[in-house]
Amino acid sequence: MSRGATPRPPFWLVAPATLVAGATVLPLVYLVLRTLEAGPAAWHLLLRPRTATVVVNSLLLAAAVTVAAVAIGVPLAWLTTRSDLPFRRVWAVLTLMPLVIPSYVGSFAIVSAFGPRGILQKWLEPLFGVERLPEIYGFFGAWLTLTLFTYPYVLLSVRGMLLRMDPDLEAAARSLGWGPVATFFRVTLPLLRPAILAGGLLVAMYVLSDFGAVTMLQYETFTRAIYVQYQASLDRALAASLSLVLVAITTLLLVGESYLRGRARYARVGTGVGRPVTVVRLGRWRWAALAFCGLVVCLALVVPVAVVVHWLVRGLAAGEPLQLVWRPLLNSVTVSAAAAGVSVAAALPIALLSVRYQGRLARFLEKAVYLGHALPGIVVALSLVFFGIRYATPLYQTTALLVLAYVVLFLPQAVGAVQASLRQVNPHLEEAARTLGRRPLEVVREVTGPLVLPGLFAGFALVFLTAMKELPATLLLSPIGFKTLATQVWSATAEAFFARAAAPMLVLILASGLSLALVLEREPSLGRTGRSAATWRRPEWTEPELTPPGPTG
DSSP: OOSSSOOOOOHHHHHHHHHHHHHHTHHHHHHHHHHHHHTHHHHHHHTSHHHHHHHHHHHHHHHHHHHHHHHHHHHHHHHHHHBOOTTHHHHHHHTTGGGGSOHHHHHHHHHHHHSTTSHHHHHHHHHHOOOOOOOOOSHHHHHHHHHHHHHHHHHHHHHHHHHHSOHHHHHHHHHTTOOHHHHIIIIIHHHTHHHHHHHHHHHHHHHHHOOHHHHHTTOOOHHHHHHHHHHHOSOTHHHHHHHHHHHHHHHHHHHHHHHHHTTOOOSOSSOOOOOOOOOBOOGGGHHHHHHHHHHHHIIIIIHHHHHHHHHHHHHHHTTOOOOOOHHHHHHHHHHHHHHHHHHHHHHHHHHHHHHHOOSHHHHHHHHHHHTGGGSOHHHHHHHHHHHHHHTOGGGTTSHHHHHHHHHHHHHHHHHHHHHHHHTTSOHHHHHHHHHTTOOHHHHIIIIIHHHTHHHHHHHHHHHHHHHHTOOHHHHHHSOTTOOOHHHHHHHHHHTTOHHHHHHHHHHHHHHHHHHHHHHHHTSGGGOTTOOOGGGOOOGGGSOOOOOOOOTTO
16 A cells, blocks of 8 residues: 555445445444433433432543453463463453353342352351452452453453564564563554454443443443433433433543554564464463463352352252253354354454544444444344334344444454454565456455454454343344343343343353354464464465456456
């Protein structure tokens, strides 16, 4: 790509990107229409002191969780890709597994384990006479729970970029006498900035839209206020006005992320020598690294699973029948896989447009797809119900509308993963293909697509795992009789049948974990032979073989 003015994006790229962005802003159109119906009452609601308190609480929680998620995700990504951490293949899977645990289940597990009269207190009472542990409700509990179940967004994004990063840059720094620490902070970390920002943005928007954890832990945020407003009044226009404030906050986050990312380029400018990645030996820090990974996995994965197994055992002991959940499992996998496939396909034109053609239109369409991710699932679902009843009656009460809701909610996860990969693809490779006679779509299929394949798989995994555990949109948009694992868990826990919810929850964790393991199998540094990154020559950095077209073109 030339260093001059940004070229005009082609129509074949603008058209699908605009269509995708248009579908994702449907909830925003619904909110605007509903807010206009409210009239002056909406302003009265927004100017109340309680609204200001909700805004501060939401922003404080989002900022605290994002910082903590980055502090956990970045070191874990480096340890599992650049160091000689023992069993790093196992840690790579285990540290990503909290993605499969819904926040409402995770918060219940945290409260059950560490609450004032939880499992831990019952263990400590006969040993040390502890009658009550400190309160875990409020800000601290919400921060801890959301951090434990959102840091994988940062981990997956940063890990994907580390696996595709040019190893010659780090090798050059080491040849100049820099140690591993100096190389990381002066070379590796600046190159990871787009991935960190993309993962942090997803974490912040997840926190702003979360309902289960903040409700269970009694912390007042936007989602709780919106839900209360929906439940307390038959007029949903006032709740829509609160949702618009959430959209405004999301817009500010998107602008801030774009400013921090800047216009820097992160692609290799030459072919290089194909140097293998140098594995950093941890030495005496190996035990500290193992303790860090073990602590994170224990809190984010072992504790929730142990609590679920605890309730399952209690239920079986009390005579609760062990019900099979094959139909809900099949339904969950089907709609989640469909949503993930559609999201990845929709993310590709958005990512290509925003990375290769950085004009106003590209930035606008990129930001538009992120708006739905910050909205609570109940808002997105109600907006699609509104449009389905009025304008798309054949789609109402079909799985197609449910898949559309998943795409609106989780498309930014796929976009962020694809963008992180695309920014490391040298645009000169695409220009070379064009000079050899390849058409634009052929360049995308034969050159760009294979090079960003790890990002496509990462985006697919993120959307699939998140859709598997989505609850509000599934409850409102599922066809009659269509049950998923998430709805099975919710219906049981809503009636306080925790033992009955244990079996579908374990199946949900197992199914999602297997899919995550299959995705990690595709990573170049963790191939089937189990070879370390130091002996693996990365194929994505080799020049693709391009042959001129035949006489017919």
